[in-house]
Amino acid sequence: MTSDLLALMWMPFLMCLVLTGIHAYLGFHVIAREVVFVDIALAQIAAFGATAAFLLGWDLETWQSYAAGLGFTILGALVLALTRSRRGLVSHEAVIGVVYAVSAAGAVLLADRSPHGAEHLRGMLVGSLLSVRGEEVLKVAVLYALIGIFHWLCRRPFFLISTDPSRAYRDGWRVRGWDFLFYASFGVVVTSSVRIAGVLLVFSYLIVPALAGILLAQRIGGRLAVGWIFGAGVSVVAMLASAVLDLPTGATVVCAFGLTLLVLGALLRARRPA
Amino acid sequence: MRSPIRVTAIAILALVLGAPGLLPENAAAADKLRVVATTTDLKALTEAVGGDLVDVDSLARGNQNPHDLEVRPSLMVKVRRADLLVVNGLELDLWAEVVVQGANNPKVLPGAPGRVDASEGLLVLEVPTAKVDRSMGDVHPVGNPHYTMDPGMAAQITANILNGLVRLQPQSRPAFEKNRAAFLAAVEQAMGRWAATLAPFKGAKVVQYHPVFVYLFTRFGLVKGGAIEDRPGIPATPGHLSRLIQEMKQERIKLVVVEPWNDVKLAERVAQEAGAKVRVLAAAVGAVKEAQTYLDTVDYNVRTLAEGLR
Numbered sequence: 001m002t003s004d005l006l007a008l009m010w011m012p013f014l015m016c017l018v019l020t021g022i023h024a025y026l027g028f029h030v031i032a033r034e035v036v037f038v039d040i041a042l043a044q045i046a047a048f049g050a051t052a053a054f055l056l057g058w059d060l061e062t063w064q065s066y067a068a069g070l071g072f073t074i075l076g077a078l079v080l081a082l083t084r085s086r087r088g089l090v091s092h093e094a095v096i097g098v099v100y101a102v103s104a105a106g107a108v109l110l111a112d113r114s115p116h117g118a119e120h121l122r123g124m125l126v127g128s129l130l131s132v133r134g135e136e137v138l139k140v141a142v143l144y145a146l147i148g149i150f151h152w153l154c155r156r157p158f159f160l161i162s163t164d165p166s167r168a169y170r171d172g173w174r175v176r177g178w179d180f181l182f183y184a185s186f187g188v189v190v191t192s193s194v195r196i197a198g199v200l201l202v203f204s205y206l207i208v209p210a211l212a213g214i215l216l217a218q219r220i221g222g223r224l225a226v227g228w229i230f231g232a233g234v235s236v237v238a239m240l241a242s243a244v245l246d247l248p249t250g251a252t253v254v255c256a257f258g259l260t261l262l263v264l265g266a267l268l269r270a271r272r273p274a
Numbered sequence: 275m276r277s278p279i280r281v282t283a284i285a286i287l288a289l290v291l292g293a294p295g296l297l298p299e300n301a302a303a304a305d306k307l308r309v310v311a312t313t314t315d316l317k318a319l320t321e322a323v324g325g326d327l328v329d330v331d332s333l334a335r336g337n338q339n340p341h342d343l344e345v346r347p348s349l350m351v352k353v354r355r356a357d358l359l360v361v362n363g364l365e366l367d368l369w370a371e372v373v374v375q376g377a378n379n380p381k382v383l384p385g386a387p388g389r390v391d392a393s394e395g396l397l398v399l400e401v402p403t404a405k406v407d408r409s410m411g412d413v414h415p416v417g418n419p420h421y422t423m424d425p426g427m428a429a430q431i432t433a434n435i436l437n438g439l440v441r442l443q444p445q446s447r448p449a450f451e452k453n454r455a456a457f458l459a460a461v462e463q464a465m466g467r468w469a470a471t472l473a474p475f476k477g478a479k480v481v482q483y484h485p486v487f488v489y490l491f492t493r494f495g496l497v498k499g500g501a502i503e504d505r506p507g508i509p510a511t512p513g514h515l516s517r518l519i520q521e522m523k524q525e526r527i528k529l530v531v532v533e534p535w536n537d538v539k540l541a542e543r544v545a546q547e548a549g550a551k552v553r554v555l556a557a558a559v560g561a562v563k564e565a566q567t568y569l570d571t572v573d574y575n576v577r578t579l580a581e582g583l584r
């Protein structure tokens with residue numbers, strides 16, 4: 001029985017590691033830019049795109065579905081980049097919030113027209129980690145590695161704009177252009193992840209490991225390391241919990257992230273001198 | 275000159291709102307009984323009994339999961355105008371009660387003459403013996419409600435429908451009975467063919483995604499194995515799936531059957547581990563292309579089962 005369990009969970013676990021790798025890094029940017037909701041909004045837009053394709057008869061496995069998800073996400077990225085106000089007059093979070101709500105409701109409307117509606121929506125929320133195949137893990141790993149390389153090459157403008165946008169403007173960087181590149185590559189990651197892991201998991205992988213990194217380390221190198229170790233560690237624990245406690249995998253991972261963050265926060269609080 | 279525009283606008287508005295009331299009732303249509311069935315299976319069976327004397331509509335579409343239907347206003351409109359409502363019962367279509375409430379049609383309230391519970395008098399399988407609560411997901415609290423796909427149930431179901439129709443139009447009893455007899459004769463004839471197709475596989479175990487096909491299996495001598503979605507509506511846990519895979523390997527179960535709206539990818543993953551095949555069965559009339567009538571649907575299921583078990 002354990003061998004069957006192992007055989008079943010091995011690929012989902014590898015997938016979690018791949019997700020940790022890219023998402024923990026991207027999470028730092030998201031938190032630095034203070035647009036935490038952006039990834040859940042883009043993830044939801046990607047899910048909406050996949051749902052639209054679904055309605056037209058294209059299963060999640062097809063390239064058309066991926067193209068639709070990506071197309072919508074790029075559009076969303078464009079909107080988000082264009083609505084970034086220099087003077088911060090309009091809260092970016094407000095725009096993002098509306099985008100999220102509308103794409104979520106839109107997906108419900110679309111899903112209602114399709115026979116698989118409810119199942120599809122649930123899959124988009126908590127993902128379908130258990131049915132992931134080896135070749136999918138490989139494809140996603142390669143894609144994320146390429147995006148990682150892209151971000152490494154563009155690290156100067158990306159980090160500058162994320163951490164000190166006013167200085168970026170002063171230094172003459174074309175902030176809108178770099179923003180678009182950032183959000184577009186971010187969108188590709190989110191589109192790919194959502195189809196497998198669902199909106200909630202993508203959000204968790206993006207935010208929680210990065211938060212842990214910020215709480216436990218000072219410099220970016222240390223923070224990244226902490227984020228990756230944290231992400232991988234929680235994935236292991238969550239997978240084990242799902243197997244041993246007989247819980248649905250996707251939702252367990254999300255809750256594990258939440259719980260571990262809570263514990264971490266409490267421990268740090270307790271350690272701080274009064 | 276705003277006045278003429280305003281008058282015109284009001285006139286158009288009045289026309290649009292009042293038009294339905296002005297339309298002359300189609301005399302021929304008024305004679306037909308307006309029947310609404312909750313599922314496409316019941317629609318097909320009602321048409322088989324009612325023939326030309328009824329106008330039947332279905333609330334659920336053939337390719338929809340009947341467990342969780344989003345109730346829309348258009349469904350309420352259909353029920354509002356209905357003379358007869360045919361429900362599946364056994365708590366499969368509880369959502370229909372929401373529609374009935376919204377429709378405000380006293381003819382089809384529970385207990386009214388305009389309501390037929392198609393499950394009356396049926397021998398129900400899988401009645402739970404232990405306490406049942408929400409922690410078990412959508413588990414069927416009064417027994418398995420998916421009886422319509424068993425052709426052996428057609429006789430009792432059509433009898434229930436006939437009684438309902440006769441309550442509303444007693445003078446048409448001979449016509450209804452003639453229709454029913456003809457339909458049941460066709461089913462009887464096909465039964466022989468179906469039984470012969472599945473006879474070689476008597477006793478074979480089949481795994482389902484959701485326990486929809488239990489009645490069909492029992493009718494033709496197949497045995498139900500486990501279900502992938504142990505607690506319907508709640509995603510399968512890895513522990514449950516690995517136990518299922520183990521069972522499939524030990525009992526040499528070679529076939530997994532799913533409904534068109536299930537997570538086929540998960541089913542294929544499980545089948546891959548256990549060395550089995552996955553086949554899509556029609557859970558209702560209209561669920562798959564090849565299954566647009568009742569007889570065609572059972573035919574498709576029997577053929578697919580036989581091919582999958584070969």
